[in-house]
Amino acid sequence: MQDNNLLIVKNLKKYYKKGEIKALDGISVTINKGEVVCVIGPSGSGKSTFLRSLNLLEVPTSGEIIFEGVNIADKKVNLDLHRRKIGMVFQQFNLFPHMTIMKNLTLAPMKLLKESKEDAEAYALKLLDKVGLADRADAYPSELSGGQQQRVAIVRALCMKPDVMLFDEPTSALDPEMVGEVLDVMRSLAKDGMTMVVVTHEMGFAKEVASRVLFIDEGVVLEDGTPAEIFDAPKHPRLQQFLEKILV
Amino acid sequence: MNEFFDSLVLWLQTAWANLSDQFYVNFIKANRWTFLWEGFCVTLKITVLAAIFGIIIGIIVGMVTFTHKKTGKLKFLNVLFQIYLTVVRGTPVLVQLLIIYFVVFASVDVDKVLVAVIAFSINSGAYVAEIVRGGIQSVKEGQFEAGRSLGFSYIKTMWYIIIPQAVRNIIPMLLNEFITLLKETSICGYIALNDLTRGAYIIQSRTFSPFMPLIAIALIYLVMVLLLTLLVKYIERRLTKNAR
Numbered sequence: 001m002q003d004n005n006l007l008i009v010k011n012l013k014k015y016y017k018k019g020e021i022k023a024l025d026g027i028s029v030t031i032n033k034g035e036v037v038c039v040i041g042p043s044g045s046g047k048s049t050f051l052r053s054l055n056l057l058e059v060p061t062s063g064e065i066i067f068e069g070v071n072i073a074d075k076k077v078n079l080d081l082h083r084r085k086i087g088m089v090f091q092q093f094n095l096f097p098h099m100t101i102m103k104n105l106t107l108a109p110m111k112l113l114k115e116s117k118e119d120a121e122a123y124a125l126k127l128l129d130k131v132g133l134a135d136r137a138d139a140y141p142s143e144l145s146g147g148q149q150q151r152v153a154i155v156r157a158l159c160m161k162p163d164v165m166l167f168d169e170p171t172s173a174l175d176p177e178m179v180g181e182v183l184d185v186m187r188s189l190a191k192d193g194m195t196m197v198v199v200t201h202e203m204g205f206a207k208e209v210a211s212r213v214l215f216i217d218e219g220v221v222l223e224d225g226t227p228a229e230i231f232d233a234p235k236h237p238r239l240q241q242f243l244e245k246i247l248v
Numbered sequence: 249m250n251e252f253f254d255s256l257v258l259w260l261q262t263a264w265a266n267l268s269d270q271f272y273v274n275f276i277k278a279n280r281w282t283f284l285w286e287g288f289c290v291t292l293k294i295t296v297l298a299a300i301f302g303i304i305i306g307i308i309v310g311m312v313t314f315t316h317k318k319t320g321k322l323k324f325l326n327v328l329f330q331i332y333l334t335v336v337r338g339t340p341v342l343v344q345l346l347i348i349y350f351v352v353f354a355s356v357d358v359d360k361v362l363v364a365v366i367a368f369s370i371n372s373g374a375y376v377a378e379i380v381r382g383g384i385q386s387v388k389e390g391q392f393e394a395g396r397s398l399g400f401s402y403i404k405t406m407w408y409i410i411i412p413q414a415v416r417n418i419i420p421m422l423l424n425e426f427i428t429l430l431k432e433t434s435i436c437g438y439i440a441l442n443d444l445t446r447g448a449y450i451i452q453s454r455t456f457s458p459f460m461p462l463i464a465i466a467l468i469y470l471v472m473v474l475l476l477t478l479l480v481k482y483i484e485r486r487l488t489k490n491a492r
Contacts, residue, residue: 057393084399094394098412107408108398160398 005066006164006195007031007054012063014049014219023049024060025219031164036196038206040230041216042242050216051168051199055086068163084112087157087165091173093149095141101128101152102137105159113160120159127155131185147178151185158189165189167198203246207231215239274460280451284461287447288468290361294443295430298368302429303422305369306376309333311406314381319402329377336374342435344371349439360441364433372429379425383418384410416487423480427473434469444468 007030014024023046031037041047052058054065056072056079065073072082096104105124109115115123128134131151133144141149150170157165167186171179183205190196190209200206206213206227213230215223215238222236223229234240275281309329316326336344345367353363387410395405437446448461455461 055397057397080396080399080401083397086397088393088397090390090394092390094388094390096391096394096409096413098416108400111404111408112399157398 004032005030006033006035006068007197008064008066009054010064010066012050012053012065013061014046014053014058015061022219024053024063027063027216027219027221029214029221029224031195031197033163033195034193035211036190036194036198036209037212037214038210038227039197039199039214039216040201040203040206040242045217046219047199047214047216048168049219051166051197054166054197055083055088057088084108084160085163087160087162089150089153089157089165089167089170091169093141093146093153093173095149095153095156097141100138100140101133101144104141104152105156108156109159124155124159127158128152130188131155145178146174147181150174150178150182154182154185154189164195164197167196167200169199169201171200171202201246203231215242217242270457270460273455274451274457275464278454280454283442283447283450284444284464284468285447287442287444287465290436290442291430291433291444294361294364294368294433294436295426297365298372298429298433299426301365301369302372302376302425305373306380309373309377310380310384313377314384315402317381333374333377336371337378341367341371341432342438345435346438360436360439363439364436364441364443368429368433371432372425375425375428376422379418379421380414383414383421386417387413419487420480420484423476423483427476427480430472430476431469 009027009029009031012024012027013022015022025046027050029037039047039051049058053060054067056065060073063073064071067082067086070077070082072079095101096107099107102121102124105128106115106117106120109120109123110117125134125137128137131154133148133151133155136144136148136152141152144152154165154170170186171182174182179202183202186196186198186205187209198206198210208227210227213223213225213227214221215230215234215236217238223234223239230239231243234243273280275284309332312322312325313329313333316322345364348367348370349360349363384406391409391413392405395409396402400408433443434445436443437449440446442450444465448465451461452458
């Protein structure tokens with residue numbers, strides 16, 4: 001195994017109803033450190049299921065997910081320890097509504113990493129400042145706009161100092177005018193060298209930021225290549241169809 | 249006209265004399281009010297203790313049934329608790345009280361207050377369990393996922409993230425359950441336990457006048473329920489104010 005491999009997915013399968021529905025039908029992918037992988041595909045293709053399997057929010061039917069050398073799909077593994085290193089951002093933000101922004105950000109570092117309150121708050125404030133929300137530290141999530149909440153959600157994941165960030169359609173629940181501010185944060189994150197796996201419908205973002213694009217349909221990776229290969233010279237007919245439909 | 253007034257005044261005078269006489273006979277004479285006072289204390293004691301144990305039982309049962317539904321674990325406990333919930337919620341609380349007193353404790357000499365506390369705790373616990381489970385279920389699934397994805401264990405996610413949100417939904421319903429509990433304790437007389445209702449009954453059996461003692465305890469129950477209702481409203485306001 002190369003040192004560079006952060007996440008190796010081997011023959012990942014997720015079946016529902018005893019195999020009647022195959023959400024994932026044998027996906028094998030290797031993700032290297034520093035890569036920004038965008039996952040595209042029609043709705044219902046299994047791309048979200050694939051992403052959610054990477055930190056075992058969806059328990060796969062079979063297959064291996066080797067994260068930093070450990071198969072975390074193995075039931076004997078203490079998953080919680082590995083999840084700390086895998087940040088996740090959800091479509092619906094999922095901030096904790098009963099806590100201030102600052103408490104949202106410091107809860108996990110303090111309780112899980114045993115950071116002191118001062119350290120956790122200082123780090124959170126630094127990141128919050130980076131996304132332009134340092135002045136909202138004492139607000140509650142419901143007092144923020146969707147775009148602001150999603151930026152906070154990204155910071156919340158970053159506060160655990162993860163080695164990889166998973167984004168599950170992070171801009172799909174946002175009003176159009178707020179999409180840009182969230183993509184900006186993700187763009188600068190990519191620039192800083194964070195390994196990212198992004199399920200998205202934002203083709204512009206995928207083209208510009210991704211180092212690699214996966215096209216998933218019916219639970220399999222149909223094409224895997226650079227943005228140029230995927231968008232400018234698609235080989236698989238289904239990908240060609242898909243791109244025709246969305247890039248009008 | 250004068251005649252009418254005279255007769256009205258006379259009627260009022262007799263009525264008043266009658267009432268004050270009744271009041272004297274039912275409450276003052278032979279210190280009969282102590283039946284109500286002691287009964288009130290017993291009712292309060294049973295309600296408060298049953299509420300506390302009911303909460304403890306309810307939280308345990310509610311958490312277990314929820315956890316089973318969510319994760320499929322704790323199968324055995326879940327089956328046990330489902331039977332408990334079905335039986336307790338499917339039979340009258342009076343029958344449960346009678347069974348515990350006359351069947352379970354048939355051959356043991358046991359304090360009746362204790363029997364009532366046990367019966368009402370078991371009964372109330374079942375209802376509290378459903379309230380707890382419903383309250384936890386009403387917290388959005390995304391909150392679980394956010395907690396777990398940060399690396400919190402199931403229990404820590406529950407403790408730091410889910411339960412604080414569930415409590416907001418649970419507390420008003422819980423207080424309503426205790427209003428019901430308070431009123432239901434009035435059946436304690438069936439096991440010859442001298443609660444508030446039986447206090448009135450004892451007075452009535454000595455004075456042969458049901459009006460005063462029954463109206464008195466009705467008022468006492470009413471005032472207690474109204475106070476609890478005020479508390480519910482106050483807490484609901486506080487909770488919605490802080491809910492963001």
